[in-house]
Amino acid sequence: xxxxxxxxxxxxxxxxxxxxxxxxxxxxxxxxxxxxxxxxxxxxxxxxxxxxxxxxxxxxxxxxxxxxxxxxxxxxxxxxxxxxxxxxxxxxxxxxxxxxxxxxxxxxxxxxxxxxxxxxxxxxxxxxxxxxxxxxxxxxxxxxxxxxxxxxxxxxxxxxxxxxxxxxxxxxxxxxxxxxxxxxxxxxxxxxxxxxxxxxxxxxxxxxxxxxxxxxxxxxxxxxxxxxxxxxxxxxxxxxxxxxxxxxxxxxxxxxxxxxxxxxxxxxxxxxxxxxxxxxxxxxxxxxxxxxxxxxxxxxxxxxxxxxxxx
Amino acid sequence: xxxxxxxxxxxxxxxxxxxxxxxxxxxxxxxxxxxxxxxxxxxxxxxxxxxxxxxxxxxxxxxxxxxxxxxxxxxxxxxxxxxxxxxxxxxxxxxxxxxxxxxxxxxxxxxxxxxxxxxxxxxxxxxxxxxxxxxxxxxxxxxxxxxxxxxxxxxxxxxxxxxxxxxxxxxxxxxxxxxxxxxxxxxxxxxxxxxxxxxxxxxxxxxxxxxxxxxxxxxxxxxxxxxxxxxxxxxxxxxxxxxxxxxxx
Ligand SMILES: Cc1cc2nc3c(=O)[nH]c(=O)nc-3n(C[C@H](O)[C@H](O)[C@H](O)COP(=O)(O)OP(=O)(O)OC[C@H]3O[C@@H](n4cnc5c(N)ncnc54)[C@H](O)[C@@H]3O)c2cc1C
Ligand SMILES: Cc1cc2nc3c(=O)[nH]c(=O)nc-3n(C[C@H](O)[C@H](O)[C@H](O)COP(=O)(O)OP(=O)(O)OC[C@H]3O[C@@H](n4cnc5c(N)ncnc54)[C@H](O)[C@@H]3O)c2cc1C
Numbered sequence: 001x002x003x004x005x006x007x008x009x010x011x012x013x014x015x016x017x018x019x020x021x022x023x024x025x026x027x028x029x030x031x032x033x034x035x036x037x038x039x040x041x042x043x044x045x046x047x048x049x050x051x052x053x054x055x056x057x058x059x060x061x062x063x064x065x066x067x068x069x070x071x072x073x074x075x076x077x078x079x080x081x082x083x084x085x086x087x088x089x090x091x092x093x094x095x096x097x098x099x100x101x102x103x104x105x106x107x108x109x110x111x112x113x114x115x116x117x118x119x120x121x122x123x124x125x126x127x128x129x130x131x132x133x134x135x136x137x138x139x140x141x142x143x144x145x146x147x148x149x150x151x152x153x154x155x156x157x158x159x160x161x162x163x164x165x166x167x168x169x170x171x172x173x174x175x176x177x178x179x180x181x182x183x184x185x186x187x188x189x190x191x192x193x194x195x196x197x198x199x200x201x202x203x204x205x206x207x208x209x210x211x212x213x214x215x216x217x218x219x220x221x222x223x224x225x226x227x228x229x230x231x232x233x234x235x236x237x238x239x240x241x242x243x244x245x246x247x248x249x250x251x252x253x254x255x256x257x258x259x260x261x262x263x264x265x266x267x268x269x270x271x272x273x274x275x276x277x278x279x280x281x282x283x284x285x286x287x288x289x290x291x292x293x294x295x296x297x298x299x300x301x302x303x304x305x306x307x308x309x310x311x
Numbered sequence: 312x313x314x315x316x317x318x319x320x321x322x323x324x325x326x327x328x329x330x331x332x333x334x335x336x337x338x339x340x341x342x343x344x345x346x347x348x349x350x351x352x353x354x355x356x357x358x359x360x361x362x363x364x365x366x367x368x369x370x371x372x373x374x375x376x377x378x379x380x381x382x383x384x385x386x387x388x389x390x391x392x393x394x395x396x397x398x399x400x401x402x403x404x405x406x407x408x409x410x411x412x413x414x415x416x417x418x419x420x421x422x423x424x425x426x427x428x429x430x431x432x433x434x435x436x437x438x439x440x441x442x443x444x445x446x447x448x449x450x451x452x453x454x455x456x457x458x459x460x461x462x463x464x465x466x467x468x469x470x471x472x473x474x475x476x477x478x479x480x481x482x483x484x485x486x487x488x489x490x491x492x493x494x495x496x497x498x499x500x501x502x503x504x505x506x507x508x509x510x511x512x513x514x515x516x517x518x519x520x521x522x523x524x525x526x527x528x529x530x531x532x533x534x535x536x537x538x539x540x541x542x543x544x545x546x547x548x549x550x551x552x553x554x555x556x557x558x559x560x
Contacts, residue, residue, distance in 0.1 A: 128328035140525035
């Protein structure tokens with residue numbers, strides 16, 4: 001088995017998601033090569049070489065890879081993919097953008113969002129918003145896989161000493177160019193890898209009221225998330241959305257505030273270790289998945305909770 | 312310019328999926344089926360582009376069983392001009408779906424293809440990207456805003472850290488995210504009119520496309536269930552339990 005992983009990185013550092021993909025690759029077993037494509041991303045290549053279990057790093061440095069443009073990244077991966085039995089990506093927005101292209105160009109199926117490895121050709125993946133788990137088997141010569149990061153515990157960032165080889169760039173596409181980005185700045189931990197997540201829903205009533213959630217998040221060193229309804233209403237930006245069609249999280253503690261618990265929301269958080277729900281409606285479906293439920297008005301409960309955390 | 316829109320018939324988003332006792336799949340007999348919600352957004356976007364004078368024709372395409380005609384009629388009732396059904400009773404993988412879409416693209420030469428970012432049944436999030444790779448048309452996924460600029464599109468995309476804007480050359484493939492628009496409801500007179508709009512049915516065998524793939528579903532199981540929790544009576548009790556029982560804070 002020889003496995004190729006496309007590293008994700010930003011601001012000169014690996015994204016934590018790459019460590020989860022390495023963990024999934026280890027579960028398959030075999031030689032693990034990490035591809036670092038970027039512009040001036042030498043530090044990332046060095047960091048990738050230190051990941052425990054990685055045997056080789058391929059580093060391609062070119063302006064074409066400064067932004068994560070799908071056309072350019074997929075062409076680069078394709079240039080080497082056929083030497084591997086498995087090509088793996090994180091099931092992040094960036095990974096999902098590239099992974100199916102690589103599969104189609106190899107004329108093989110793509111396997112999205114795996115949550116478990118049964119064997120080197122058989123995997124488990126959620127379908128229907130996680131209401132069913134499909135066991136799928138691939139007979140393709142190269143298995144192209146997206147990894148649900150929360151299902152594979154990140155391995156050690158150090159302990160490895162892989163050789164770094166450089167890889168030639170592939171001509172950039174002239175069909176697509178990067179214009180700009182609006183990234184939200186936050187001091188909070190990243191949503192998908194935080195130990196504690198506190199999310200607000202439509203019950204929060206406004207973006208201003210999220211201050212109450214922010215205050216508690218700061219005390220718990222938690223990330224802040226939201227339901228689709230809270231995002232659609234403009235209370236918080238899109239990247240806060242937890243759920244089937246947003247981010248999947250599985251922290252040690254998930255606190256849902258003013259969230260009813262629609263199937264689509266549960267799909268993104270029901271693998272959390274401990275779930276707390278605060279909702280004034282005792283019939284709300286969120287209580288069916290909560291370990292601890294508090295039937296209360298959030299406008300009373302949140303200030304109280306914030307105070308209790310000081311004690 | 313023509314716009315091609317993918318409309319998939321899926322289990323309605325309000326219905327909880329039940330795994331069949333023989334583990335072969337999901338119970339789909341006698342349950343409500345609807346257009347994939349991301350495809351409603353795709354139809355709406357195509358219609359707005361046409362209404363703004365940037366396209367002449369909106370074609371809705373579905374791949375699936377005969378009943379998918381209903382999904383196509385829904386798209387026609389929203390305002391699309393004609394429909395194409397590639398008929399098959401098999402559940403096809405995104406690679407096969409993308410190859411069939413490529414076949415339609417070659418026939419119709421659209422300036423734009425709009426698909427959903429993901430179907431809420433298979434949850435694959437693959438088809439648009441695969442179609443772009445197979446056709447060489449530019450790719451703009453997870454769109455929350457689409458603006459025309461001559462023969463280019465500026466597309467704002469929902470990414471993990473916020474929003475990103477890319478510029479792609481037409482013909483392009485866009486996949487829709489939730490915030491792109493709010494789809495319209497079909498009005499009754501339009502539902503009547505939709506019955507008369509053209510709907511071409513092509514058996515999958517007539518396309519000549521090889522839809523066999525190297526991936527198969529071995530079995531489908533229920534997800535693990537969570538154990539029932541407790542209702543606490545106060546914030547103080549909650550904090551006490553989180554500290555001393557669950558030990559998570
Ligand atoms: C294609 C598709 C994809 C989707 N993807 C997602 C997704 O990824 N993530 C997601 O979250 N949703 C998703 N949804 C939406 C989902 O179906 C629900 O509509 C949404 O999750 C509801 O959000 P909510 O719980 O905040 O709002 P509501 O369902 O309106 O619930 C609000 C809750 O707040 C409670 N409340 C109100 N006031 C107070 C108060 N003062 N104190 C305490 N409690 C209060 C109410 O009792 C209620 O339970 C998707 C839907 C579709 C169709
Ligand atoms: C229990 C089970 C067993 C299965 N067994 C097999 C099997 O043995 N072999 C096999 O090949 N497949 C099988 N499948 C089907 C497969 O796993 C996916 O469900 C299927 O490929 C759908 O992918 P998706 O819709 O999630 O794609 P996505 O990439 O998530 O779809 C994105 C978008 O593409 C467009 N699109 C996708 N499909 C269509 C369509 N049919 N018509 C119109 N537009 C569309 C829509 O715009 C949609 O929003 C099985 C599925 C299940 C649930």
